[in-house]
Amino acid sequence: QQQVRQSPQSLTVWEGGTTVLTCSYEDSTFNYFPWYQQFPGEGPALLISILSVSDKKEDGRFTTFFNKREKKLSLHIIDSQPGDSATYFCAASDDTNAYKVIFGKGTHLHVLP
Amino acid sequence: EAAVTQSPRNKVAVTGGKVTLSCNQTNNHNNMYWYRQDTGHGLRLIHYSYGAGSTEKGDIPDGYKASRPSQENFSLILELATPSQTSVYFCASGDENTEVFFGKGTRLTVV
Numbered sequence: 001q002q003q004v005r006q007s008p009q010s011l012t013v014w015e016g017g018t019t020v021l022t023c024s025y026e027d028s029t030f031n032y033f034p035w036y037q038q039f040p041g042e043g044p045a046l047l048i049s050i051l052s053v054s055d056k057k058e059d060g061r062f063t064t065f066f067n068k069r070e071k072k073l074s075l076h077i078i079d080s081q082p083g084d085s086a087t088y089f090c091a092a093s094d095d096t097n098a099y100k101v102i103f104g105k106g107t108h109l110h111v112l113p
Numbered sequence: 114e115a116a117v118t119q120s121p122r123n124k125v126a127v128t129g130g131k132v133t134l135s136c137n138q139t140n141n142h143n144n145m146y147w148y149r150q151d152t153g154h155g156l157r158l159i160h161y162s163y164g165a166g167s168t169e170k171g172d173i174p175d176g177y178k179a180s181r182p183s184q185e186n187f188s189l190i191l192e193l194a195t196p197s198q199t200s201v202y203f204c205a206s207g208d209e210n211t212e213v214f215f216g217k218g219t220r221l222t223v224v
Binding site: 089106 | 117146148153154155156158161171203205207209212213215216217218
């Protein structure tokens, strides 16, 4: 079964600090890697995504890195804010089986003021 | 704006009863998905569809059926609900290698 492994399961950081979330995957055919953010009582929403032809993508305080050789990706949040407290999911999909998006189990992030 | 609407938002069902969760999308996406979310398991794919009339099994299809009567609508059916199916269910829509849009979820409690 295709898997996307995500760590840590839970993370607490202080306001202003840098948050780092990581994921690994097995299937080398994956070529699209989105990160989703979920607030309590809401559905997940796309935060940032990267294609396998790139190794870095930035969007404001959020940056995702992709390492094709190691089959790893990460999400960095600089100047973390209490409003960033949420659950973050990494995911993966590929062109050969594009109907399925495989999600990691999520990371619960708590940013303390 | 892309929209996925789920109904009902909350449901209490009795064991052995039939439950139907409905989903409507206005995104004109080909693909639709049903996930359940449980603590410690993240999002798990139950069924998906790549167009009207099609349904495919996801990773945990046992005890669930799905129906895609039109491009816009995708239902999840629990013929004989069990307490183990108590969960939060999310419907989503998307196209290949693009953003998946989620509904707000349905909290189902089977007693």
